[in-house]
Amino acid sequence: MTLWQRLGVGLATAAVAGAAAWFFIPAWLGPPRSEPVQVALPAGITLGGPFSLIDETGARVTNETFRGRFMLIYFGFTYCPDVCPTELAKMAAALDLLGDAAEEVVPILITVDPERDTPAALAQYTDLFHPRLIGLTGTEAEIAAAARAYRAYYAKVRTGQAPDEYTMDHSAFIYLMGRRGEFVALFNPETTPEQMAEAMRRAISASPRVSKMQPQGGRT
């Protein structure tokens, strides 16, 4: 199958499932076993794009809010007991390893569970991991649009009869985006904080801050 056929199959599957899924970053984009540092994207594939979401304070934010700084983005949810804390802790540890340069990076959790993850819930949750970690939520449509731009997969899985008895399957990638919102690097669950910090350090030194682009809002 060609790449595009495979993407087509992915889309069809998502449509059939009726889930809020889009074609996502599947296994065949995975890194070779020996190099867990970064996931290489095939030629012609890119990640990221405009988003419009609500931050922990209830304020509307977009990709432009963070322009001038790097974004370190993870898609997860606050009811996630195991994988999300692991990945968010890795992000936090990587930022700590960066030292002062971490100021150039905005760590962001975009929820895939907007139904339960209100701005207040995200505020409480993100504080558990890093003081600067920002939680973003939105309407189902806004979250779906953001996930589509980043090819993040998510789907609700019922675990019981009650309306709130469900968990979310979701892709567990971490995205490093550049000062203009462009894709820089993709990390998978095998990437260590040290590797992530090194990739960020390289990206930051390759893209020094433009003085006119002093970060404005979005900082919590």
Added chain:
Amino acid sequence: MITRRFVFGAVAVLALTPLALAAQDKVEIVEPWARAALAGRNSAAYMTIVNHTGEKDELISAATPVARVVELHTHMMEGGVMRMRPVQAIEVNVGEPAVLRPGGLHVMLINLTRDLKAGETIPLTLRFRNAGERTIEVPVQAAGAMGPAGHGHGHGHGHGHGHGHGPRN
């Protein structure tokens, strides 16, 4: 009373593995820990279970007063997608410790009745098919901790220091 047999046995287990230091004829829970989390949300407890009984056993359920529901879970990583699913039981074979750790098998504490804070301990009752019930005290680490106190890439924000190893029961 220290018998010759005891000494011989102690030397033998020492030689095998340091985890077996507290070895007795039972199921041993080594370095249990859980992650700090918020009331109404979920947490996970991790541990290594060593089977000294000489026969295969399995962890079939768990309970704690701090969570309304407790389930045994695992994670399957499929093409970068994490799928968390319940498991019926966690096998604990002789000579093959069951390792519950982030990203894999875990005891999921669902719908917490209160905040779990780093530095405290919570009771957790484990029910084994053969070994019966065991209640242990589980130290709570920071939400972003990656292992029991003093291990791994634990992340320090709000981390309660001062714990040595978890209780060895």
